[in-house]
């Protein structure tokens with residue numbers, strides 16, 4: 001039996017792309033999943049598919065920029081399934097472009113979703129993990145934080161901020177209660193380019209996605225690998241990218 005079987009996992013950004021793939025993959029392996037994102041209709045569709053395959057899934061409309069929404073997501077998991085084993089903070093946007101564009105609103109939006117959203121998740125889940133005596137925080141960061149490239153400075157900055165805060169949290173949590181995992185994907189075939197407002201940059205990223213991006217299920221398998229380890233084994237970082245990505 002898989003270590004994932006019976007675990008309760010909440011996933012933000014589960015209405016599409018990587019988050020949806022994570023939810024479907026973990027549910028297929030026996031996890032009960034709580035799906036969070038803003039588009040409730042998409043979440044209902046994913047949850048309906050999972051249930052039709054014999055899995056357990058519920059929906060909780062969540063905007064990660066709103067702290068109370070994360071509190072509600074975690075509370076729903078506990079109310080419905082009795083506990084929360086894993087929070088996958090995956091929701092993210094990529095309003096990338098040259099810094100000279102001075103897209104201050106886009107920068108703020110990325111900080112709000114990619115960084116503050118993860119902090120809201122930690123604030124909601126940590127007390128539950130401590131009460132239970134164990135828990136696992138997983139987050140989707142990015143290879144853009146490992147190889148810094150033009151147009152991605154602020155996006156990569158938010159991802160590296162999350163990488164840093166997870167490592168800090170890990171250092172503060174060596175009593176064996178908490179595991180943390182930061183997964184860094186390269187180009188993945190999703191709708192992420194849709195959130196890029198600079199049309200030239202969007203077309204360039206979309207070209208990369210069309211030409212060589214990997215499937216979101218590849219990221220989901222990496223997340224499953226981290227979760228399925230015994231609790232005394234923490235997979236701190238996973239980097240996965242298309243074999244041909246520079």
Ligand SMILES: NC(=O)c1ccc[n+]([C@@H]2O[C@H](COP(=O)([O-])OP(=O)(O)OC[C@H]3O[C@@H](n4cnc5c(N)ncnc54)[C@H](OP(=O)(O)O)[C@@H]3O)[C@@H](O)[C@H]2O)c1
Pocket residue numbers: 012013014015016017018019036037038039040042062063064065090091092093094113140141142143184185186187188189190191192193
């Ligand atoms: N695709 C890539 O190449 C790639 C590479 C490295 C890292 N990543 C990271 O992977 C994560 C998932 O991205 P993706 O590629 O799957 O993109 P995607 O297809 O655009 O999915 C993004 C998800 O985030 C959700 N979201 C956006 N804003 C939100 C908010 N305020 N509150 C709650 N949910 C919100 C969206 O749902 P709603 O719109 O319904 O709210 C959607 O489910 C992101 O953190 C991204 O930065 C992606």
